[in-house]
Amino acid sequence: MNAALLLDHLCVSYRSPTGSVPALRDVSLALYDDEILGLVGESGSGKSTLAQAVMRLLEPDAADIRGRVMVGDRDLYGLTESELRQLRWRDVAMVFQSSMNALNPVLSVQDHFTDTFWAHFPTMGLADIRRKTAVLLEQVRLSPRVAQSYPHELSGGMRQRVVIALSLALNPRVLILDEPTTALDVVVQRSILGQVAALQRERRLAVLLISHDFTLVSSLAHRVAVMYAGELMEITDRETGLENTMPHHPYTTGLINATPRIFDDQVRIEGIPGEPPDMAHLPVGCSFYDRCPKRLSICRTTPLPQYESRTYIRCHVVGTQRVEGDLAHER
Ligand SMILES: Nc1ncnc2c1ncn2[C@@H]1O[C@H](COP(=O)(O)OP(=O)(O)O)[C@@H](O)[C@H]1O
Ligand code: SF4
Ligand SMILES: [Mg+2]
Structure with a gap:
């Protein structure tokens, strides 16, 4: 299987007056062609930092970044600024958290598409651009007439569909969606994400779908990566x-139990007790130790193992159970 996007031991620390604070710690992850990979975790766990590091959007003055981000065979951190501009949108496109509120209020929807096409293909004709815009809008279930509207004339769900259509304008291989529907109601959320899943299948896209909602993501994703601290x-x-x-x-398990399920009204919903650790003073062992109902003394003192396989569990207790289960399954 081909990795469309590869994070290789990626580390990000934000610089602060009192020292640097880690936000992303040794993350290795492959996103394959033709898959939806979900990335879930509580607020503050580092999901948006990961997305911004992948797009090389973090300022070197503000953050210290180590490791590699490979897009195909190109290391994103080895590209010049102009190579990077070409790669963004054409190879890797991103829908930012809250981006539906970032459309320019004085530009029509059509103007947004025209600017995007012209930034990459300055000689493209207007008739061609209008035709491509109409197709893209239809692909996210919007009428081509929406092209003439201004952002304030559209509902939140419609604006989010416009942003998704814009992200697909240059036919990228990788699409990163950071909390794409968090501000929308559940029905609109489901409808938009269903459309994203259909587009992913049609275009065989590699999609990184970021959300705090495990249940929502797991209903769409082929794999789910869980991030903590x-x-x-x-x-x-x-x-x-x-x-x-x-x-x-x-x-x-805590994330799953903390999410209400529509067809399962017998199960009590339980939050995860406690707070995430202070990132400036992380423990040597497992960072979930203080909140974990299964912890043993080894967990406090022994660093978690690192894996680079397609699926894994980094836990001194459950990780062993899973490995034993897999071995039993193979026998
Ligand atoms: N620009 C920044 N400067 C300093 N710290 C930041 C910055 N952006 C995020 N952080 C910190 O990094 C951590 C991860 O944040 P973020 O990536 O936004 O998490 P998530 O998207 O999972 O909510 C948080 O502790 C947050 O406070
Ligand atoms: S290693 Fe596993 S069992 Fe131990 S504290 Fe961490 S999550 Fe809990
Ligand atoms: Mg975020």
């Missing part, structure tokens, strides 16, 4: 199970 704790897939019937990392 700036590191990946688990990657699970449909085969290994996205439900609570399979052993998961205790933090993933």
Whole structure:
């Protein structure tokens, strides 16, 4: 399988007057062609930092970045500014958190598309651009007439569809969606994400879908990566199970139990007790230790193992159970 996007031991620390604070800790992750990879975790766990580091949007003055981000065979951090401008949108496009509010209020929807096409193809004719815009709008279930509207004339859901259509304008191979529907109601959320999934299948896109909502993401994603305190704790897939019937990392189990399920009204919804650790003073062992119902003394003192496989669980207790389960399955 080809990795469309590869994060190789990526570390990000934000600089602050009192020293540097880690936000992303040694993250290795492959996003393959023709898959939706979900990235979930509580607010502040480092999801947007990961997306911004992948797009090389973090200012070197503000953040210290180590590791590599490979797009195909190109290291994004080895590109010149002009090579990077070419790569953004054409190879990797991103829908930012809250981007539906970032459309320029004095430009029509058509103007947004025209500017995007002209930034990459300055000689493209207007008739061609209008035709391409109409097709893109239809692909996100909007009438081509929307091209004449201004952002304030559209609902939140419509604006978000416009932003998604814009991100697909240059036919990227990789699409990163950071909380694309968080501000929208559940029905609109489902409809937009269903459309994203259809477009992913049609275009065989590699999609990184970022959200704090495990249930929402796991209903669409082929694999789900779970992030806690700036590191990946688990990657699970449909085969290994996205439900609570399979052993998961205790933090993933907490996330699943903390989310209401529509067809399962018998289950009590339980939050995860406690708070994430102080990122400036991280423990040597597992960063989930203070909140974990399964912790043993080894967890406090022994660093978690690192894996680079398609799926894994980084936990001294459950990780072993999963490995033993997989071995039993193979026998
Ligand atoms: N520009 C910044 N400067 C300093 N710290 C930041 C900055 N952006 C994010 N952080 C910190 O990095 C951590 C991860 O934030 P973020 O990536 O936004 O998480 P998420 O998207 O999962 O909510 C948080 O502790 C946040 O306060
Ligand atoms: S390593 Fe230990 S503390 Fe960490 S999640 Fe696993 S059981 Fe809990
Ligand atoms: Mg975020």
